[in-house]
Amino acid sequence: MDTATSNVEASERRRASRSQRPVGPHYKWVALTNTTLGVLMASIDASIVLISLPAIFKGINIDPLAPGESNYFLWMLLGYMVVTATLLVTFGRISDMFGRVRLYNLGFAIFTVGSILLWLTPGTGNTGALELIIFRFVQGIGAGFLFSNSAAILTDAFPAHQRGFALGINQIAAILGSVIGLILGGILSYFSWRLVFLVSVPVGIVGTVWAYLMLREVATIRGKQKIDWAGNVTFAIGATVLLLGITYGIEPYGGSPTGWGNPLVIAALTIGVVLLAAFIWIELHVKDPMFRLDLFKIRMFAAGNASSFLGSIARGGLQFMLVIWLQGIWLPLHGYNYDVTPLWAGIYMIPLMIGFLLMGPLSGYLSDRFGARIFSTTGMLIQTVSFLLLTILPANFDYIWFAVLIFFLGLGQGMFSSPNTSSIMGSVPAEQRGVASGMRATFQNSGSIVSIGVFFSIITAGLAAALPSTLASGLTHAGVPTAVSDKIAHLPPTSALFAAFLGYNPMQTLLPHNVLTALPAANQSNLLGHSFFPNLISSPFMVGIHNVFYLSAAMCLVAAIASLLRGKAQQDRSTGTGEQTDTPAEQVSTSSRAR
Template structure:
């Protein structure tokens, strides 16, 4: 008894983070990493809803000529930075400790949030500061997202891994919807609150992660950093994603920038650098990107289906926001000032569907394998996207909510089993880089999706919006010469106005012309229904193309999911009474 008491006293002198983990540690790891993912995804979507108020707060018009670049980088900069750094961060974490760099990510993200909250500048200077501080957040988010799944996979036994990763994936989707609602509420009071909200969470999460998380995997310190591979991948991916970003903007007389020599040059250079990156990775002794992991059928098929699914749904949130804020809510009498808040609220069925199915599918996949659930999830999403194409733009909300719920069910059924399948298929010592690779495919797919979706919408608008604008404005009493000039403006302005929940008529039609119109015509132009009715049919052309493409991507993702093969299922370990008693004593000692 004396020796046992002495041993316990000696163990208490050891710092908590260096003690052996207790059986309850897995729940600590799950809770903290879920908090990190929740915070990162809230901040990725909170800006979508808050952009009108943020730009108003720094006194900038994002629709003015030459200012759309600020709008695009506020929208996509965070995702570009995160997507290009995930694999590098995952690889470094495998070498020097996943928990160490996860903790660093929490700290960097919190610092970025504080800088955004305190942004001193206004005008273009303020917009640049916001973009740079979002980059800082993106670096922190890269550390969090590249390591959270690996830490959970290390902490949980195989027969509980799908459920745990399902909870983590729920946090990601939940955060994106919570961000929309929070952004609408907080921006109503002050745009700085949009960034302040993550500061206390970040501080608590940083301290909690530092004191409670442990390294349960052995870092591979003897390996060398693949500097050439890191540089070619980071530069190549960044240049490629920048090309996609600017491909959305108009160039010359074209509604999109895909014919811009700089965009084409960026795309070609990005592809060449990524090809050089693959060549390097096949020849260096300690590559950053473990291409040999793709020899694992389950890993390769899981990432292929994840990438295709991200292309299918990555731009969905943007399309739904445009649909709700720019068309449906104004047509139903909502003021433009409150449209962002209600857009977030009306998208809640998407969250509910995922919230119900995410943990359930993870739990079921632990017992029956990932393939049937991830495949069925993609088929359900394909059906949901098809149903969106036959829904009228001025819909009955009941049907819209049911389709969103279906999409949430499909996404929940796919995400956690697919993630569990990918992470469970790789060797333990390579889970950090595998997690980074998985997140890179997912985030890159989302950025590609946004570029493709916006381009399809813009092309759809360009085909019929000029004629529709000319007829609508002249019918509203605007002189033909003025209406013709407005009708030939780039359709990008109309798209961004719908996304931001603006009625651009007050800016496009000069005050002199507006004041010369009869009061009824002026009220019509500046009212809730004129602009939404004007863009509805042109917008529907591009929107239906987007949803058809998404349905097709989901079907191909379902095929890739089928090809992953059967999963070897683990059975819970049966413990003897002596082992149970020993575990109880170990738990008490560790705590």
Template structure:
């Protein structure tokens, strides 16, 4: 048989049945990294571009009846992905991880197209945007729940940490790129914020369908655990919705934790999650095998990951408010451009992670995850503590160095911890294990935002009204108007600063501003009035947040230390090279 005939016979074999090339692992890594990068860019890209988006659909996100739209545009994507990850991971284990990863790419791209083409304006336009973000979140859930499992399947153990480190870098890099990209694109047109994902999504979808292969054997005759899926998804959703609305003021209180609906959501959410655990212990084919938590590395890794996510999940938001509400205006930046510059000034965080992420993954492949993940958490705890001693109007070099330290600590922790978790579970459980890992991580971020915003708000509520009242009266605002402004919920000022608005321009009525002398009006709306007023009250809540983060990192370090030593089955170099060469020959025949 000649070579041409052999090639024809190989081509007639369906691609899914051909031997897998050693180069396939790099195809899997690059495609899943692209998917994770795209999903995380879109999780943060709206943070900077929200003012332009709402302006484009003619909505005032700070109006009393519109704050719900603001919250859901801010957190809806994260809530959807966090609550569906475990379900998607389990379904993927049963029916094919690559199949549902590919589907996620397609759904995400459809969601991006719908967002770009949003036809309506006003309240209907806001609802459409939120709904289409949910579609994106569903696609992102499939991508995030399967990317780590696909990489773990494709890479041998001695390269797994490095590969997962690259993937984790994409996740962190995407969240920072989203801030900068959102600021740049929204300067031209708010629709570009969503259009940017469309060509990447189309190319990634085609590439995934053409090149990715199922390398894991799917189990036969397993039933879908409907009650487990329903109780987990509904319980997690209701719980996270309660946490989301806990940020909003209620009935004269600066936060919503006393709102009966919030309390009811928290109670019902915990009840449903308790029912989920009860169900999972009794069904023959559970959605998630709780026995995985008997694996020391899996339990310790997820515990430390959840605590680390709480510690750093709200960090981005707190730093954005700090920069946009105080530091950037004091240094002469107009409020309208502070969102973009806040993203740029946080680049040292990304650089630290970029440098340490792959290095720690490569080292953990050789020496185990425990020393690097534990040391990473200790470095982050020190970084959070140093933020408490930094003046709010700081010299940037010190702020940048602390951010770099936090990035190094995060990079040192993330990839070894992920590799440890994913390498500790049976091959057939990797999809649901990846989903559970991502759920802990994403849920921790949402809990972090709720808790951090509440601490900041309560800190402001304690002293800001008096400070604001005295400052407004001294600036020429009538006492009755000043008193009304001073007793508005502190979230009004926080949300305004977060969205890149001048809080004074949003809080003071136009009729009160227009009767002031030009010099007084310029003072109130200038770069220094609001930052100087809010600095001391804001510092109280901000320091509480950083102390809590440092404590969480220390507990996470202890949990990481308890994971035990990783055992390695190091391949024989000669046999491995021989295997690579033989697989190369097969690939060349294809």
């Protein structure tokens, strides 16, 4: 018994001494590899369901396009992003109070549990859909801890002259994951929808164990901090309600193709703005706020987040819009069946990923030497030009030009992302890095949701204005009775867009089965062929997507101006042990505490 007791005490002393020892020179690479794995996994799962939704809904016996079922489709599509975006700042602040590594590790574990629950989803029908959505929320909570702390952990671990490179690798993982998710979802869902969620389970288990064993808390955690409950609650509820309003603005309401006139959407947007305004007032008056708004007085922090938010709006809906373009028009015109278009859309988007992969680490490395401003500003200008050039492409484009343009979009995004993130994280006091990382990620994720809502509404409005007459005429000429043609033509265009996005033939979805089977075989073949729907929708769709590209270009141009105004970096140098000298912001914070 005495021997066992002494062994336990010796083990505890070893653990204690290990946690108190300074980290070695190689610790920063441990932090980089683990946080990159975490961000990669969370990003893959954010996009993996986009391609695999048809298989998932078929697996639980639900038609996502049936009346009353579209809410399940919307929540499966955007619920993960909404939950993650609304919790990032709160999680960042809690991590500053209780330890970034501790909360990051917890996030890895929660994400893994969510993945296991999704894989084992027992229900079918509406019950199964509700279970999937709830388990996705669990995943989203875990992802919130991962996203809010990864940049802060890297900033703590790396010296200033290597920070941009490290954060560039981390940013690449986030973008790479979103593209890998599209391809992986298409491949795995071909065999079983459960594999879509199972794939992250072993990665999550290994990553969680590795994080708990190897990551160390190198930041100094200031004690005796109080939780700002009023600030946390108003921000979380306000952001959630606002993003829900934007999300439901996509759905048709009454006779309108979109839901922006829905009283509930208007109320959600209003309540969200009021609560966020209350959050700002609270943060200015409480002793220990959830987020110190005076961080926005740091020009580099303010300009970096402004350009990031604008860039995220410009790019966030891009993948969604391009996928609809590919799946609804280009791929069918080139002979692809609708059921395989989701997978091929992901494959044809690979040049976007390659551009980011090439420029992300390089711009991060160079920005460590020459500062963030020139690279982040140039990256935004490249994206501005690329968006404008996309408006020149016809609906049935030559792929080589499409590939070149999205490659340059990826190149510009890679040139912007890592220097901008490094600039933001290096500008704030060390004890505020967790909440600053959360705010940065919130701007980025919220911009993506806003982008999807706004861009989708622009395209839908354009289709609603021009498509009914074109669709009614085309269906009538194809032999569909006039009464049926008129009824279908005046359905919300979201039905056709969602069908194409999910890999269903839109005409097979829109046309009643008894009407379709009553037509001659030649007429059926024409209606369900590869060219009928794309030729009908291409002209009004291109008007809408051109407006989206113009808006994106304008956003990127303003973001470039904001990036240019960030000022020159004042670089600090590391001692080479993972401990950084204070940045100007840290020196100010230290001196103010001393006073």
